[in-house]
Amino acid sequence: SFSGRGHGFHGSGGRGxxxxxxxxxxxxxxSVASAENEPLKQDLCDQGAVGQLLGVLRWFVGRPEEEDAVALxxxxxxxxxxxxxxxxxxHRKVRRVVLPSHGAVVRRLTSSACVQELFGSDGVEMLIQYLSLDAALIFSGLGHNKLLLSTVDCL
Known part of the structure; x- marks a missing residue:
């Protein structure tokens, strides 16, 4: 182990x-997911990457006080x-679901092992929380505008 600011893999302490x-x-x-390698993407899905990423996003949604440029x-x-x-x-099919509480039409991805089993309704609900972002935050300069665009891209 080495001393430092905690930015290394084996570092301890530090600021964030x-x-x-x-x-x-x-x-x-x-970077790995951006590669045009379909077996690699399928392997990431099979290994649970979708569920892990949704877990990370759920963690951040539950902690608005943690919002800084790195978190965004x-x-x-x-x-x-x-x-x-x-x-x-x-194998993905797109089905439209009308959400009564929001009155919005959201595409729901079904009939895919990667999407249906792992993304599912929890992922759609998480995206709705991100789409309900306070408009004032978009112009804060921290990166909420990019977050909103990536949320729309997930739809």
Missing amino acids: GKKAQMRHCVRALR EIQTDCQFVLSVLCEGDM
């Missing part, structure tokens, strides 16, 4: 080192990876 490490891990996952970058990258993993699946 675990969040910085998560940012780098999600950024690496984003992590959330944006997680949503980008979800979008990439769930697009282009040959």
